[in-house]
Amino acid sequence: MKITDMGLVQATMQExxxxxxxxxxxxVDVGPEDLPPNQRCGTVTTVMGYTEWLCSAEFPxxxxxxxxxxxxxxxxxxQREELPRTNIQLLNEYGQALVWEDSLRVLxxxxxxxAWQKDMVQAVSTGQT
Numbered sequence: 001m002k003i004t005d006m007g008l009v010q011a012t013m014q015e016x017x018x019x020x021x022x023x024x025x026x027x028v029d030v031g032p033e034d035l036p037p038n039q040r041c042g043t044v045t046t047v048m049g050y051t052e053w054l055c056s057a058e059f060p061x062x063x064x065x066x067x068x069x070x071x072x073x074x075x076x077x078x079q080r081e082e083l084p085r086t087n088i089q090l091l092n093e094y095g096q097a098l099v100w101e102d103s104l105r106v107l108x109x110x111x112x113x114x115a116w117q118k119d120m121v122q123a124v125s126t127g128q129t
């Protein structure tokens with residue numbers, strides 16, 4: 001890993017795969033339930049929020065994303081929204097930086113493969129954001 005003049009931590013795919021997320025902060029966004037009762041009658045409630053994670057590495061790494069709750073007849077699932085926000089820039093096999101959007105897409109897939117929901121839900125539900 002190396003750090004750029006702009007403060008981006010550049011990492012290879014192998015270095016990314018060796019990182020472990022540590023929960024830092026999560027919160028629920030303000031929704032219709034926070035409106036006065038006379039303004040929320042009949043509104044559809046969507047639970048959503050944001051979360052921020054740190055990675056122990058040679059340089060400080062942070063990655064965050066928005067999330068929302070999906071419900072079906074039989075389950076509840078927390079899902080990442082949009083691309084993450086981060087200071088990680090991925091490098092290709094030649095050591096060249098990926099285009100920023102491509103880097104974020106890879107990071108989004110990596111986040112989706114992590115088990116982040118349990119820690120995030122616990123923090124939000126206990127108020128330990």
